[in-house]
Amino acid sequence: MQQRRLVRTKTRAVVVDYVLEELFEGRLKSGDRIDLDEVCEALGVSRLPVREAIVMLERDGIVSTKYHRGVYVEPFDAESIMDDFEIMGVLSGIAVRRLAEKQDTETIAALQGLVEELRSADPEDRDRVFELVQQIITLEQRAGGSRRLRAELRSYHGYLPQAFRVGAGRSHARTVEAHDLVVRAIVAGDGEEAARHRLEDFRDAGRRVVAELERRGVLSGA
Template sequence: MATTSDNQLRNPPLSDQARDRLRAAILEGELKPGDKINIERVAETFGISRTPIREALKALETEGLVQIQANRGAIVEPQVWQEIHHRYRMRSLLEGYAAELSCGKRDKKLIAALQDNWAQVKKAGQAKTVSQNSARSIAELNRSFHRMIWVGSGSMTLVRFLEALDLPQSFNDAFYKEQNARQVVCEHHGAIVDAFIEGDTAKASTLMERHVLDSVDLLASQADDHVSNLCC
């Protein structure tokens, strides 16, 4: 069986890099539903040839984010936000279940780790504006918070499904530059930590589901504020 080298992890194929950047542009609203994606312009902007762009678009088509149409090229799926909401709904149910299982274990080390993570997010997110590096640090803390709960569930099946529904790093960086997003995440994480401390599995599940659904609402509101330079 083929294995993935360290070099491949550090330097993924150009088509994968293009896919992630285009996915982020769609999720962030730079590319809007129905927009035609100009392959030549994207290739020029990304500084790569058209071939990996075409491969990236085919991958995004399988994710339901792009349509490739004969004689029209690629467009952003007109119902893309409906698809994104479906994904977040699935993720909310899975994360709620993961939180229920993890909370029920009453793992003191996990609770301490979640408390420490939340304290770091709270401290890092207090500023009105944050740098790109700070936003990335908060995004990484958020990813770690969720992943600790996934792994704490004890179900690797849950972990695999949730990883498949996770968002690209580039989106997370942009998301956490917004003060409102940072505040909401911090408040929600604090409440989830309290539920873990109390050992209230039903509360932990409900709070996590609500947290994930509120996140997609924030994502949608932010997506309205961008203008694309990648379409015609």
């Protein structure tokens, strides 16, 4: 595993991000054993946050712990990735459907503002574009989701950024259009249409991630 140049905070979230980055970049592959001492050394953290991160990753089906043998990467294949994006899309669709029903003017105004910021962002500034997309999705999920729904979606908060960065090849115009369609449907009070657009956006993201990982030869069987 490569040495990380900068560690923002010594928390389990950083460890989760690190392991997922290794996986999406192909430095970890299906069936590989994760050397926890190497992770500690690479991030400059103790065993505690690493163990906590492994529990989270195992809960999400990314790794499995084999008694007296260690921690191993679970199969990382196209079908599993598309399932992840399908689940995220369905859950996010519930959130935007509720937003359309609630007609919370403050949240709607905030979403419209974020879409306009996204529209005017420099397409070459991928970090800013990605940040705005994350803000839009997070606001939709937070404002439209119940406590239970938000808890389910939080399990993807480490996975989603890594996956989206891998599949970031969509044009800027298409990115803006995808989020604008969702927000317009929310404004119109059409929850079903908002949910449909949000689900299709996640499916599209999943297809792009799979295509890129197949190109890199990262996926199981690739």
